[in-house]
Amino acid sequence: MTPLLSVHDLRVGFGRNPQANEVVRGVSFDLADGETLAIVGESGSGKSVTALSINRLIDFGGGRITGGAMTLKRADGSLVDLMTATEAQLTGIRGAEIGMIFQEPMTSLNPVLTIGSQIEESFRLHRGLTGRQAIAAAKDALDRVRIPDAARRLKYTPNQLSGGMLQRVMIAIALACNPRLLIADEPTTALDVTVQAQIMALLAELKRETGMSVIFITHDIGLVAGIADRVMVMQNGQAVEQGELNQILDRPQHPYTQHLLHAVPHFANGSNARVDGQRDKGAAEEPALEVNGLVVRFPLKSNFFSRATGAVHAVDGVDFDLMPGETLAIVGESGSGKSTTAKAVLGLVRSTRGSFSVGTRKTAAGHSAKPVQMVFQNPYASLNPRLTIESILAEPVIATGGRVNAETLARMASLLERVGLPRNSLERYPHEFSGGQRQRLCIARALMLNPSVVVLDEAVSALDVSVQAKVLELLVDLQREFGLAYLFISHDMAVVERIAHRIAVIYAGQIVEIGDAASVLSKPRHSYTKKLISAVPTIERRREHFELDTRQVPSLVRPRGFEPAPARWETFGGDHLARVEG
């Protein structure tokens, strides 16, 4: 039987001389009806380019297919050569035969049109439906992706829906014409774990219902386990290994696959939690950072002259302390207030109430004028592209009234060496470094002032898994060496397990559970913590089915003068506390 899609020796290049600038170099695979192929690779491996070549969207992205063969079996059984198909033919194939969903649901939808009209468009184009019929079809499409109250939601514009809902809308559009092939390009990367779990569950269910084939592109090999039949691992534009799911995950042959599987953080329900540097119960040491009753609210005003009618309660009464040499991970989903907490600690946003005290204890390298420093999420945005590394590292010193002298330069050199960068980095510019190297630079910059507390705001989230593992190792080493306290903000439970001593789970601006890492991860008490942990994709949880949960995060907008009820806490041994629900 002929496969649905057959790709042979596909080559794609970019730029003026596509032959010389090949990004995909000879990829071959077959996809049978109803099969799911996962393409896994790190950024720049050519996985997205391969996918975009299949429906020839790559032509619009400046790429050129330089060689190979691609054949698609159409619904009527005829074969189409995708290499030579005319633009008119391709327009008929895209949407109708090959559906596609993208990474960023917020930007893939037109913000000024209602989602209803955007879904109807697909029916109009491919099925010729108009008026009532199109609206009814759009409602059915939304029902299909399990969006509750579909008829009303059709009139919403994208800004009224959350990221997870929008990705469902994107899926509804992609599936509108019952395509027999769905290409999903990192469809859950921009979403929270619990939402990711729901989207994955939805995709699996829809696949079962419709019997379509899926090409699922991801950088996260842990995610593959739940959905794929076959896996193809890509590196530098080549498919280094492909085969059955179990074979790839259990008996990887190629060293790169083995490396990937080794590097991906395995979530192990707390059994991998750190055992070094535990809190000494008896010692009454001064904490490196203590936060009491932190509240951050952003007033809502309808216009310039009116009084605030309410406020966004971004952070609503957060308390914690952080001992020297300890990592406290703050875990939560987007919009839960974890980044706002960090920014408030650094004074980047003004806190409405609450107090901090930063420990006065000398660090290993002496007292610092600025004891709290921060490393940001995006290493590409947090370094000024126009400054040399020397100027970048000098900035904190200049900012605190210091001079760039031989001593400063020596410190720069030793820190660069310590974070694993070449000595000649000083006169180079940020664009000459890779993402991982830039994040090392940011770490070096944060350490220039001998801080006692470093806030790491999703500091490894933007990095590829193998780079991520190395940066985490570096962070742990630096912590031991300088006695640093880390406030580690993350949404990724597997990463948190590797670095945290203690974990605080934050939900809707409030801490709902806090305690030592092993205890929180192995015996979560609060329902939200349980939900977060059960959503973590792992290689071990193969083909596990998630139940669909369409609850939305509660609105953080409160009327004027609203105060949350004081928290009641329940202890579960040691310092493991959970908020009483009810």
Next chain:
Amino acid sequence: MRILRAIFGHGSGRIGGVIVGIYLLIAILGLLGLTPHNPITQYRIDRLHPPSAAYWMGTDLFGRDVASRLMAGIGQSFTVAFFSVAFAALAGTILGLAAAWLGRRWDGVVMRVMDVLLAFPAILLALLIVTVAGPGTWTSVIAIGIVYTPIFTRVVRGPALSLKAREFVDAARTFGSSSSYIVTRHLLLNLVAPLTVQVTLALAWALLTEAGLSFLGLGTQPPAASLGLMLSDSRNLMETAPWLMIFPGLTIMISILGFNLLGDALRDILDPRMRRAPA
């Protein structure tokens, strides 16, 4: 040096660069008085003499050498253009940065004033200012400078607002960097590219506005030479002595073409998306 090489590697940049280079040379010669004849000496016998070996571009109604006057005029017009654009760029950058950095009320006030200025056509506003302040070289510098300030303010404010929200600015705040350090190092340094392009293009407009003001008799005052003034003088002699109009007209046209080509080239060269990152 790298920029110069890039300009000459760029198709329209090469042409624009050569044109602007030649004009700069002529302007310097004209300002230094190194012209074939004295631009204000009246050779009464040779009035309205057509172009010849002695008078390359002929003479005007008073018997003054057109080629020499053109050189002096280019010098004069370029001086006005350079100083007025320097004024506009400086004032616009400061106002734009202030509006973006201080935000809130400052942003509102500065940008509304700029909107009002922008609402007038350039030449009309310049006319208004010159009429109030009296004609002359330096009043036209100030007038043209004020006219083009809002454009620079807008060019600076937009990118500055987006730079202000970038993480490296947040990072700088966490070290406690001073506002002046952040504004100069993190904002201004990243605005060099758009500013350079804007300066080149503004030079062309300023040249044209200066010519317009002089044409209307409110810019450079006779007997000093300026491109607009020469065009204005040629108006009534268009048929008897066409060279009086053709040469200054061509001069203005080619110079503006040159600046525009150079500006386009700079925009391409300085755009990071067009730049290939060194490996």
